[in-house]
Amino acid sequence: MAELRNFSAQHKLDEEIREGLETHLRNISHEVEQAEERRRGLLDVLGEESLLKLDITVSKEIENTVHPEISLQHLVAGFSLKWTLRTDRAQDCRSQGAKMAALRRGRMPHFATVTMEPRPSMLALLGRGSGDVDCVYHLHLPALSAAIDEYCSGTQRRARLGIRDNFRRLYDQRRIRDYDELRSYTASL
Structure with a gap:
């Protein structure tokens, strides 16, 4: 995402395209943060123990x-x-x-x-x-x-x-x- 931001800043992109790209990058960043929070929560719940394999x-x-x-x-x-x-x-x-x-x-x-x-x-x-x-x-x-x-x-x-x-x-x-x-x-x- 940082590379895309650098690319759009370095090249002359249409203002509408640049704004659209920034919006998409913000959305992706937000989704990645939410996924990381869910993953962290699951790791806290599951712990590191092995499965008991109960019937x-x-x-x-x-x-x-x-x-x-x-x-x-x-x-x-x-x-x-x-x-x-x-x-x-x-x-x-x-x-x-x-x-x-x-x-x-x-x-x-x-x-x-x-x-x-x-x-x-x-x-x-x-x-x-x-x-x-x-x-x-x-x-x-x-x-x-x-x-x-x-x-x-x-x-x-x-x-x-x-x-x-x-x-x-x-x-x-x-x-x-x-x-x-x-x-x-x-x-x-």
């Missing part, structure tokens, strides 16, 4: 005191969906939760895993209370609970009783919850 997120709009014209979203809940669990998938959920905790700017959002995993030992990998995952939501917890009770009933074998006891501990401590509870919770947000 489902729930956010609420909050007031932006620095740039009121730019809407801010506050993450209130994040969910990692896993139909079944393997040790690597469980580790993926835990690392997402740990990263979310490290990158948060204020209150920690609710972070949970949603799964259909039938094996209590795999559910315990996430739900035992590492702190990376708040809880595990199971898509049909009543059916899983009934199946475990049926599998473990009428036996004195310690291994089966241990399975039932560990599952009950997860359930009683609310480390594993039914999917319907998740639906109610997200509806309240």
